[in-house]
Amino acid sequence: MRLNILVTLNAAYIPPLKVMLRSLFDNCPDNINIYLIHSDIPEEGIHQISSFVSRHGHNLYPLVIDKELVSKAPVISYYSKEMYYRLFAHAVLPENVDKVLYLDPDILVINPIDQLYNTDIGDYYFAAAEHAKPVIGYINRIRLRTESNSYYNSGVLLMNIAKLRQEVSISQIINYIKQHSNELILPDQDILNGLFWDKIKPLDEYLYNYDTRRYRSYLISSKGRVNMDFIINNTVILHFCGKQKPWKKNYPYRFGILYKYYQKMAERAEV
Numbered sequence: 001m002r003l004n005i006l007v008t009l010n011a012a013y014i015p016p017l018k019v020m021l022r023s024l025f026d027n028c029p030d031n032i033n034i035y036l037i038h039s040d041i042p043e044e045g046i047h048q049i050s051s052f053v054s055r056h057g058h059n060l061y062p063l064v065i066d067k068e069l070v071s072k073a074p075v076i077s078y079y080s081k082e083m084y085y086r087l088f089a090h091a092v093l094p095e096n097v098d099k100v101l102y103l104d105p106d107i108l109v110i111n112p113i114d115q116l117y118n119t120d121i122g123d124y125y126f127a128a129a130e131h132a133k134p135v136i137g138y139i140n141r142i143r144l145r146t147e148s149n150s151y152y153n154s155g156v157l158l159m160n161i162a163k164l165r166q167e168v169s170i171s172q173i174i175n176y177i178k179q180h181s182n183e184l185i186l187p188d189q190d191i192l193n194g195l196f197w198d199k200i201k202p203l204d205e206y207l208y209n210y211d212t213r214r215y216r217s218y219l220i221s222s223k224g225r226v227n228m229d230f231i232i233n234n235t236v237i238l239h240f241c242g243k244q245k246p247w248k249k250n251y252p253y254r255f256g257i258l259y260k261y262y263q264k265m266a267e268r269a270e271v
Contacts, residue, residue, distance in 0.1 A: 002031045004097050005034050005102075006037065006086065006101065007020075007034065007102070008038065008082045010082050013082075014048065019108070019259065019263050020103060021034070022266040032058040033058070033059050035063060036049065036060060038085075052270065063093070069088065086102045086159075087173050090165045098161050098162035099161055101157070102154075103237075106246075107155065107238065108238040109237055110231075110232070111234065116203070121158060125196055127200070127203050128192070128209070131214070151189075154192045156239065173195065176195050180194065207237075212241070240253075240259065247259070
């Protein structure tokens with residue numbers, strides 16, 4: 001079986017992308033197609049990524065999208081316009097791709113990913129995990145004017161590309177951005193939740209989108225079940241959410257040392 005993985009980024013995120021991919025390759029025996037949607041990564045950068053992917057026995061397919069498509073979309077804090085590209089993937093990916101798993105570059109895959117990839121999402125557009133905080137969920141419901149207290153993280157998205165092609169147009173997304181540009185706090189994530197709140201199948205965040213900042217709160221909310229042993233044996237995706245990243249100095253949260261290990265493995269693969 002061949003897995004379809006989607007990433008969207010600019011040249012600045014090539015180093016963490018390699019770390020994420022190395023962790024993915026180490027935990028996935030299947031052949032993988034990596035689809036990279038970008039606007040302006042230089043040819044040298046694409047060659048660098050392609051060589052890294054092929055060296056591990058997989059395939060890279062770069063896809064260029066016109067950055068003017070989101071020229072008027074808001075960019076806030078440390079986010080870049082590339083964050084929007086995942087929402088347009090169904091209009092950019094080849095016709096033979098009917099399902100794809102989107103992964104942010106600030107992720108480690110630490111257990112086999114096939115069960116996540118093979119999740120049956122039926123007529124949903126996406127499968128995603130909440131980083132559940134009830135009060136915040138209620139606030140987002142009011143803010144985005146939806147009928148759900150759930151607010152899903154967009155860093156891991158299993159995407160029903162075939163269904164999206166049938167039912168969602170680029171103009172629908174662009175119009176939503178135009179109408180709500182002043183209200184978007186976490187831009188692409190707000191669009192995902194505001195526009196598609198009833199088309200998202202919930203995933204277990206402990207397994208598929210573990211926020212590495214929240215070890216203690218997860219331990220308490222799970223009554224001790226989601227401890228370090230549980231994570232190492234069961235969690236598939238660690239997500240290094242927030243401004244502080246493990247490839248920068250003085251990363252304060254757990255799992256930074258694990259990230260350093262995969263960083264070393266990624267660098268070693270290029271020697």
